Amino acid sequence: MAVGDPKEYVHRSQGLGFHHAYLLPPIVKYLGPPDGRSLFEIGFGNASAAHYFHKAGFRVVGIEPSGDGVAIAKRLYPEITRLNEGNVYDNLPGTYGTFDVVLSLEVIEHLYSPREFAANAFGLLNTGGVAIISTPYNGWLKNVALAALGQFDHHHSPLWDHGHIKFWSIATLTQLLTEAGFKDIRFFRVGRVPPLAKSMIAIATKP
Numbered sequence: 001m002a003v004g005d006p007k008e009y010v011h012r013s014q015g016l017g018f019h020h021a022y023l024l025p026p027i028v029k030y031l032g033p034p035d036g037r038s039l040f041e042i043g044f045g046n047a048s049a050a051h052y053f054h055k056a057g058f059r060v061v062g063i064e065p066s067g068d069g070v071a072i073a074k075r076l077y078p079e080i081t082r083l084n085e086g087n088v089y090d091n092l093p094g095t096y097g098t099f100d101v102v103l104s105l106e107v108i109e110h111l112y113s114p115r116e117f118a119a120n121a122f123g124l125l126n127t128g129g130v131a132i133i134s135t136p137y138n139g140w141l142k143n144v145a146l147a148a149l150g151q152f153d154h155h156h157s158p159l160w161d162h163g164h165i166k167f168w169s170i171a172t173l174t175q176l177l178t179e180a181g182f183k184d185i186r187f188f189r190v191g192r193v194p195p196l197a198k199s200m201i202a203i204a205t206k207p
Helices: 020-031 048-056 067-076 092-096 114-123 140-148 152-156 170-180
Strands: 038-042 059-064 083-085 099-105 125-136 183-190 199-205
Touching: 020 048, 020 099, 020 125, 020 183, 020 199, 038 048, 038 092, 038 114, 048 059, 048 099, 059 067, 059 092, 067 083, 092 114, 099 114, 114 125, 114 170, 125 170, 170 183, 170 199
Parallel strands: 038 059, 038 099, 059 083, 099 125
Antiparallel strands: 125 199, 183 199
């Protein structure tokens, strides 16, 4: 397994997680009615979010590096026929084609090579399509608050196998997406008040 490759990340839970409570509502509001659109999820975990969007009416395809995550998805959501084991560093556009929406929730912070991830997200999109990428929010005030409350080690979690190895700010994630070719990049900060947000959601368009 390569450094930063989440292939052996362990998924044990079933159903939506606590983070979906603050991630999904703004995404659903932004996307609006599915209108027959296609959605590709990079790193679907246990596929609970993929199932959520499938039920809403999107045509969902996705990959997940973790074999146990794929097993949960196949067992619980057999009606979504294109949820496959795959690596975020694979040539995903060459294998799957292009889509109207690319979704990736709380994945990019686990990756050693985020530029490859961003290039894949860009390549998977139709012209005018949108990438929706969430990751834990990091900012100066939040980091000061974490340190003051003695929560810095818990937040950065160095003892978590296959855990977070990249800590993104709005500025650094904007730079990554701009380098990949995205335009009209905007952010929502979600969970708590914005300066102390749990996560941020980047929405970026392929011109």
